[in-house]
Amino acid sequence: MKPESFETGSLAPPSFQFFTEIRSQYPPRKLFSSLISLFPDYRDHDTTLAPYSPVHRFIPETTYIVTADTLYKAHYFKGHDRLNYLQNTLLELLLARGWTVHCWSVFVNHYHFIAGSPKSGSTISKLINELHSTTSREMNARDRVQGRQVWYQYWDTCLTYERSWLVRINYVNNNPVKHRLVKTATQYPYCSASWFQQNAKPSFRRKVESFRFDRLKIIDDF
16 A cells, blocks of 8 residues: 555544543443453464455354455545545444454555454444445445445454454554554554554563564455
């Protein structure tokens, strides 16, 4: 993906203000209960090995990393207004459907997030279908087109080991740096890096940041 220019300096992402405004509607533990997450006793289930037709299996009360991209990697969410819309819609749906937000990054043609699934209710498929349907309708309305397919596919991985979870949090937080959009992740206002820095306990933040992620096999060629 081609870099876009963003202002340098320390930026508090719109999402932080968004969380502050809705904090009264959702329990605080939903915003960062990952600090005390417990992991079930079964192996990681990775569906990223089939990039064109991944199998989506849902396990309640489990942590997932999800990646999705637009059709033909088109830049449908180019511009601050559209990125802000995608970010807030993603976060609002996650919280409204009972998911626990751990971290996220959204871009002009893809996104990543890590979240804990609810005990019952919204599965990954239902959540993503709702997100993609809602955002597709909005982008098509803005561009004055009908019936255009905006999203292509999504991939999910069930994380059941703490190390797998921690290194991927660091990966998602620093994804804007990987794509050369900014030099420091907290400069990018459409990811969780700044929110994570402000809300995570220093000891936990240092632990997450100690994990290298350059050898992770995550679909991210956008």
